[in-house]
Amino acid sequence: KAIPRNIGARPAFQAIAVNRLDTVSVPPGYSARTFLAWGEPLFSDGPAYLDAGLNTAQEQAQQIGAHHDGIHYFPLRAQTGERQRALIAMNHEYIDAPVLHPAGSLAEDGSRTPEQIAKEIAAHGVSIVEVRETDDGVWEQVDSKRNRRITAATPMELSGPVRGHALVKTAYSPDGTATLGTVNNCGSGRTPWGTYLTTEENWAGYFVNRDAERPREQARYGVPTVNSNYRWDSAEPRFDATTKADDATGDYRNNPNTFGWMVEIDPYAPAAIPVKRTALGRFGHEGAIFPPARVSAPVVVYSGDDANNEYIYKFVSKRAYVLTPLLRPAPDALDVGTLYVARFDDDGTGQWLALDIADPAFQAAAAAAGVEFADQADVLVNTRLAADVVGATKMDRPEWGAVDPLTGMVYFTLTNNSARVAEGVDAANPRGPNPFGHIIRWREDGDRHEALRFAWDIYVLSGAEGAGVVLPGTADERPLDADNLHASPDGLWFDQGGLLWIQTDMSGSQLGEGPFGNNQMLAADPVTGDIRRFLVGPVGCEVTGICSTPDLRTLFVNIQHPTGSWPDGGDARPRSSTVIVTKHDGGIIGT
Ligand code: FEO
Ligand code: CA
Ligand code: CA
Ligand code: CA
Numbered sequence: 111k112a113i114p115r116n117i118g119a120r121p122a123f124q125a126i127a128v129n130r131l132d133t134v135s136v137p138p139g140y141s142a143r144t145f146l147a148w149g150e151p152l153f154s155d156g157p158a159y160l161d162a163g164l165n166t167a168q169e170q171a172q173q174i175g176a177h178h179d180g181i182h183y184f185p186l187r188a189q190t191g192e193r194q195r196a197l198i199a200m201n202h203e204y205i206d207a208p209v210l211h212p213a214g215s216l217a218e219d220g221s222r223t224p225e226q227i228a229k230e231i232a233a234h235g236v237s238i239v240e241v242r243e244t245d246d247g248v249w250e251q252v253d254s255k256r257n258r259r260i261t262a263a264t265p266m267e268l269s270g271p272v273r274g275h276a277l278v279k280t281a282y283s284p285d286g287t288a289t290l291g292t293v294n295n296c297g298s299g300r301t302p303w304g305t306y307l308t309t310e311e312n313w314a315g316y317f318v319n320r321d322a323e324r325p326r327e328q329a330r331y332g333v334p335t336v337n338s339n340y341r342w343d344s345a346e347p348r349f350d351a352t353t354k355a356d357d358a359t360g361d362y363r364n365n366p367n368t369f370g371w372m373v374e375i376d377p378y379a380p381a382a383i384p385v386k387r388t389a390l391g392r393f394g395h396e397g398a399i400f401p402p403a404r405v406s407a408p409v410v411v412y413s414g415d416d417a418n419n420e421y422i423y424k425f426v427s428k429r430a431y432v433l434t435p436l437l438r439p440a441p442d443a444l445d446v447g448t449l450y451v452a453r454f455d456d457d458g459t460g461q462w463l464a465l466d467i468a469d470p471a472f473q474a475a476a477a478a479a480g481v482e483f484a485d486q487a488d489v490l491v492n493t494r495l496a497a498d499v500v501g502a503t504k505m506d507r508p509e510w511g512a513v514d515p516l517t518g519m520v521y522f523t524l525t526n527n528s529a530r531v532a533e534g535v536d537a538a539n540p541r542g543p544n545p546f547g548h549i550i551r552w553r554e555d556g557d558r559h560e561a562l563r564f565a566w567d568i569y570v571l572s573g574a575e576g577a578g579v580v581l582p583g584t585a586d587e588r589p590l591d592a593d594n595l596h597a598s599p600d601g602l603w604f605d606q607g608g609l610l611w612i613q614t615d616m617s618g619s620q621l622g623e624g625p626f627g628n629n630q631m632l633a634a635d636p637v638t639g640d641i642r643r644f645l646v647g648p649v650g651c652e653v654t655g656i657c658s659t660p661d662l663r664t665l666f667v668n669i670q671h672p673t674g675s676w677p678d679g680g681d682a683r684p685r686s687s688t689v690i691v692t693k694h695d696g697g698i699i700g701t
Contacts, residue, residue, distance in 0.1 A: 117662075120700040121432040121633040125593035125642035128627030132674035134689050135646040141694065142645070145249055145666070146198065146239060147687035150174045152257045161682050163212040166543040167228035171259060175202030176210060176233040178668040178686045180298025180397070181655040182306055184377050186240070186553040194659055195242040197256055197377045198666065200688065201284040201295035205233045206671060207340070209683050220337070224345040227274045231342065234293055235261040236308050238377045243664070249690055252372075254565065256380045260308075262291035262316075262342075265383060268368060270445040272388035275487040277327065277367045281360025282348060289368035290348060292384065297510055297601075298655070299372075299398025299411065302431075303439055306375045307387075309395035311416060313369040315339040319351040328366050365455050368490050372398055372413065374444065385392050387444045390425045390467070397602075399511040401518065401559040406430045407442040410559040412520060414508025418529035420494065421502045421510075422452040422522060424462060426560045449490070450562070451502040454538035460552060460564045465489055475500045506530060506544045510602040512610065514636055518559070521551040521569060521636070523599040525615060536604045545620065546573035546597040549612070551636075569636070572597050576624045581638040594641040601654045606662055608698050610634040612641070613667075615652040629653045633669060644700075645691070648676035650684070662698045665691040 123137040134142045149159030150173060157169035165173065181200035188195045208215050210233060211226055222230070225249035240254030251257075266289050279286040292308060293316045299307035314331040318338040328351060343350035347359035351366050376382040390398070393415035400411050409427035412421075427447035429440035448469075450462035466472050467486045476483060479499045483489045489496045505526035513520050530542040538550060539688055552566035570580045571589075574597070578590030590596070597620055601613030612632045620626060631645040632654045647653045650673025658665050669676070672684040693699060 116605050117413070119635070120607065121635060121640060121642045121644070122701050123633075123642065123644065125356065126570060126644070126646060128595075128625065128630070128643070129646050130210050130627050131646070132648065132649045132672075133674075134648060134669065136691055137644060139694050140691060142689045142691045144687040144689045145199070146174050146237070146251070147677060148174055148176045148178070148233075148685040150251075152237070152239060152259060154251070155251050161678065163210055163214065167225055167232050170229050171232040171261065172235050174239070175235055175261070176205045176686055177203045177670050178514050178688060179203045179296045179670060180308065180656050181657050181666055181668050181688060182298060182300040183657040183659065183666065184300075184304060184306070185660060188242070193243045193245060193247070195240070195252070196237055196659070198241050198688075199236060199238045199375065199377045200655060200668065201236045201298050201308045202234055203296045203670065204294055205230050205310070205340075205668070209581060213581060220341060222341045222344065226339070227342050227345040230340055231262040231346075232259070232292070234291075234295070235259060235264065236292070236295060236306070236375060238375070238380075243659075244658065247692075247696070249664070256377065260292065260375065260384060262293045264291055266292060266373065267383050267385045268388060269385050270388035270390075270490075272487045275491075277491050278675060279363055279367050280348070280362050280368065281357075282362075282365070289365070289386065290590065292373050293369065295373075296416070297397030299400060301374070302400050302403035302437070303440075304378070306377050307398040308373045308375060309398060309413070310369050310371055310373065311394045311396055313394075313551055314366065316342060316369070317349050317351050317366045318343050321353050326495060330492065330494050331366070331370065333366050363523075367392075370395070385534050388487070388490050389447055389449065391423055391447050391449045392491055393423070393493050394419065394666065396508065396554050397510040399513060399520070401513045401520075402515070403431050403437045403439075405433055405437060406445065407426065407558070407562050409439045411444075412511045412522075414505075414511060414522060415494070416507050416525070418507060418511050418527050419504035420508065422505055422508045423449060423493075423497075424452070424559075425449050429659045449493070451497040451500060454503040454536070454550070454566055456537040458537070458565055458567060460566050462562045462564075463502060464502065465493065465496040471494075472500060503536065503538055505548060506539045509600045510614075512602045512604045514604055514610070515606060516608040517553075517636075518557045519551050519553050519636070521549055521602060522614070523602045523608065524548050524550060525598045525600050540568070541571070546571070546577060547599050548572055549599055549602070570641070572599050580641060582639065586639050588639060590641070594632055594643055595625060596630055596632060596643070600652070601631075601656060603656045605658055606660070607698070607700070608636070610636050611656055613653040613656065615654060623649070631656070648672045649674035651676070658699065663692065665699050667691060
């Protein structure tokens, strides 16, 4: 069943109220059920999930990982007796050690045993699972040869300008072409050619460098100087970038430089090695957003760097999509091209600034700033520094982006920024501090995503009643109300019909008290500014990651780091999980 051409005005469901229940709430006429929860085995004869952290590290490696984030749907041909079949790829951002381990708490000094470290490494990464919807409308896992776990210990290739560079040579890969594992995978992306991009966000904290001085490619990203966040370095020397007198455990001074990248995974090819695409830049990646493919146009991908006062980037490939006979990228599309960073000017226009050592404007900016880069690999390993040098606009923590399938406009969430001071505001980041966040949007010149100039405005200033407003500065400006007040927008996605979905990641007191309730998901009409709350998550969770079936009648939404006893209830430990949302009448979501 394809989406009908005219599916009518959406959102058309009844908005739900905020709440602090330990359940998933959806509007009347809809249902939500859990699927692919943390710890479920990848195969029906695999190790069953055990409550109280009782699964071993070896079992965790055969189960769905922890802390679900980005999720995407990769269709397969349906077989007899079923309506739809697909691969689900999703990433697992981090772990909550007291929930993961049987002791329920850590040693007082925060240290870990080798078994704990092995389990934490196995709970990170990506899960790929084949699923099907039976003729009875039930979604279930399939024992498929494509089912796969990728973890913080999976071999990965480096590609693009940084491959083979001195800055990424390690004991694991003396020629600088490979690394082990991916960590802190947040956001994600689906390429127009059907691969999954998973993102390395807060990777720096997984390493430690106890040298008196850290190199700029570690200091600028906050690699810790005393202890790594999870102490993995105590069992796995590759997480310790400290200079060592003897080389008995190997030289891993450069290993942090092999993290901070976007990782491409082909979900249809279970033996394919994941590839870290260095041309897309090194930062706290959050999401990879592709405009639709167009013949003869380059591949474009947008990505945000989620930290206070960091930047929004886009990569434009050198070579265009080709018809061969399907629309395909040139083979080197994600390896050869130009990385740009955004400058939002106060007059509502903006410019993409090249981070390219061969570009005269970049050379002049670097010289003026007194910063030297040896080559393009050095620029990319130090992407944040390169963006500082060209005078990009410091944003309020860029999270996900989304491209409107009907207009081509690009929307980006700016989740919040406690570090912006009142004197430091600009038109694109107008509140200092910014506890609630906002959503910015732009139209590229000539509606060409590879353009170097754009026009932008703010779509919504998130916040409580009196603090939030939709379409500020326009004739349609309106305050947020009980149906849509929200804060800290994070996940963002346009469905195939042009409805914009907004997911929130409030934390601390914003989550625990006040008007917003638990984290939530809203649906928005980008033209009218109609925004309605569609889903409220369980206690303590973040709502993140969303995809749908091609017919738009099933939504997959991720619930991350719940803190009550959802979804199992009673005394059970909480589990991150996907939820499947459908309409009782089988209708299109949002109607
Ligand atoms: Fe992992 Fe920026 O959220
Ligand atoms: Ca996020
Ligand atoms: Ca967030
Ligand atoms: Ca998160």
